[in-house]
Amino acid sequence: MDYRAFDTSVQEIKYKVLKEVATLAWDGNLDSGLLQIAEKIMPGPKPTMRCCIYKERAIINERVKLAMGGDPDNPNVVEVLNIACDECPVDGIRVSEACRGCIAHRCKNVCPKDAIEIIDLKAHINPDKCIECGRCVSACPYNAITKMVRPCENACKVGAITMTEDKKADIHDEKCISCGACVYQCPFGAISDRSFILEAINLLKESENNTKYKVYAVVAPAISSQFSGIKVEQMVAGIKRLGFFNVVEAALGADMTAYKEAEELYEKKFLTSSCCPAFVRYIKTAFPGLAQHISHNVSPMEEISTYLKKMDPHAKIVFIGPCIAKKMEYKLPEVDGIIDCVITFEELLALLDSRWIDLNEMPEEPLDNASYYGRIFARSGGVSAAVAQALKEHGYDDFTCNPAVCNGIEECKVALLKASRGILQENFIEGMACQDGCIGGAACITHGPKDKKQVDAYGNEAKETTIKESIGILGMIKE
Numbered sequence: 001m002d003y004r005a006f007d008t009s010v011q012e013i014k015y016k017v018l019k020e021v022a023t024l025a026w027d028g029n030l031d032s033g034l035l036q037i038a039e040k041i042m043p044g045p046k047p048t049m050r051c052c053i054y055k056e057r058a059i060i061n062e063r064v065k066l067a068m069g070g071d072p073d074n075p076n077v078v079e080v081l082n083i084a085c086d087e088c089p090v091d092g093i094r095v096s097e098a099c100r101g102c103i104a105h106r107c108k109n110v111c112p113k114d115a116i117e118i119i120d121l122k123a124h125i126n127p128d129k130c131i132e133c134g135r136c137v138s139a140c141p142y143n144a145i146t147k148m149v150r151p152c153e154n155a156c157k158v159g160a161i162t163m164t165e166d167k168k169a170d171i172h173d174e175k176c177i178s179c180g181a182c183v184y185q186c187p188f189g190a191i192s193d194r195s196f197i198l199e200a201i202n203l204l205k206e207s208e209n210n211t212k213y214k215v216y217a218v219v220a221p222a223i224s225s226q227f228s229g230i231k232v233e234q235m236v237a238g239i240k241r242l243g244f245f246n247v248v249e250a251a252l253g254a255d256m257t258a259y260k261e262a263e264e265l266y267e268k269k270f271l272t273s274s275c276c277p278a279f280v281r282y283i284k285t286a287f288p289g290l291a292q293h294i295s296h297n298v299s300p301m302e303e304i305s306t307y308l309k310k311m312d313p314h315a316k317i318v319f320i321g322p323c324i325a326k327k328m329e330y331k332l333p334e335v336d337g338i339i340d341c342v343i344t345f346e347e348l349l350a351l352l353d354s355r356w357i358d359l360n361e362m363p364e365e366p367l368d369n370a371s372y373y374g375r376i377f378a379r380s381g382g383v384s385a386a387v388a389q390a391l392k393e394h395g396y397d398d399f400t401c402n403p404a405v406c407n408g409i410e411e412c413k414v415a416l417l418k419a420s421r422g423i424l425q426e427n428f429i430e431g432m433a434c435q436d437g438c439i440g441g442a443a444c445i446t447h448g449p450k451d452k453k454q455v456d457a458y459g460n461e462a463k464e465t466t467i468k469e470s471i472g473i474l475g476m477i478k479e
Helices: 009-027 030-041 053-067 106-110 135-139 151-155 181-185 197-206 221-225 232-241 250-268 277-286 288-293 300-311 325-329 345-354 372-378 382-394 409-420 451-460 467-472
Strands: 078-080 093-095 116-119 122-125 145-147 161-163 169-171 191-193 215-219 246-249 316-321 341-344 403-407 428-432
Touching: 009 030, 009 053, 009 197, 009 345, 030 053, 053 191, 078 169, 093 122, 106 116, 106 135, 135 145, 151 161, 151 181, 181 191, 197 316, 197 341, 197 345, 215 232, 215 250, 215 300, 221 232, 221 250, 221 316, 221 372, 221 451, 232 246, 246 250, 246 300, 250 300, 250 372, 250 382, 250 467, 277 288, 277 325, 277 409, 277 428, 288 409, 300 316, 300 325, 316 345, 325 341, 341 345, 372 382, 372 451, 372 467, 382 403, 382 428, 382 467, 403 409, 409 428
Parallel strands: 215 246, 215 316, 316 341, 403 428
Antiparallel strands: 078 191, 093 145, 116 122, 161 169
């Protein structure tokens, strides 16, 4: 299987735009070549997916803007491409041909806005009155009334997306957790994330082959589930070929986080994890009363980057992972100066191909030092397992981690609701906004059932068998 294979053609178009922008940036031709990108990707003369070739190119031009950083005045890293958002059905509640014209009229009687009329014995919905509450859908004994939920709204489990008066998607920044679920689920690619790929390229170019300063790539452990058929060691070589001085495991930062989080859990007796920025933001926006229980330890990305900056104060660090929310995290004031740039696996692939780097031809270069437990942070349940292991290694035999493993933001909501009402039985909430954890991240190239097994296999390859062994190498264990 080609390691460039995507789940959807939407991802492929996004990749093509990123690749073209990156190619021009490397060569210093961005200003002169910018206007040719749309025509190169959509040569025409016939359209392939929209009403006309001109609209297709107009949408590509909007994607180019996002590839170059998007709207600098937008605090959100997720943006709506209004010109691309026009294909979803606008009437959310519809009466189908299955309507039997019954005499019970349950649908009409239950409607709070009197939006249903009986015309020629059949139910008809007045869209001007309908508020899409769905009561008629539940009331109809024939299931003849259906609710058409737009994919972006359905994907957003925190209720941050609504429709504007002209039926375009609208993201409410105060509710958005930047998880990117809407980005991955929109069938027309009308919602996308801002890219900082140009910042990464500039960091590499201005380092002058790592002579002015060294550029480190911190790679998330979920990379083991990506780039099908390619070994992690080959990816390391490919990333170095781009011009990075060294590649470091974010899983090493996960070991640090787990070790410190175990101490904090033992001391406080109740805690929520802090590694997923979307989960942390969800607590702060939807359950502010529980914010005091968020682990005070920083995420693995911040942990390992802080360590690298301590060892090399002039270092520049680019985080590479599956997570759109990490782009939001690194822009936070408290993270300023720790991380210099964040790109995704999708953007990494575009970078590699913009420099004609074929991973199949790369030699194998080692990526080690993290433990099994740090590496399995990438999948649901991994954080809890690592914290439980860290408790043992601390010698806290009189305390047990009893986790509520929340796989996806919906499960997070349930656990947080229980905690807010004082009825949660568990003492540790592991929150992962994405289904299956980081391996289900919106910016993964592929999503599949084998991902968890691949992460576990990658974890089992670790030379360090304990968390202490892993972080002990860094001199972080005080005997």
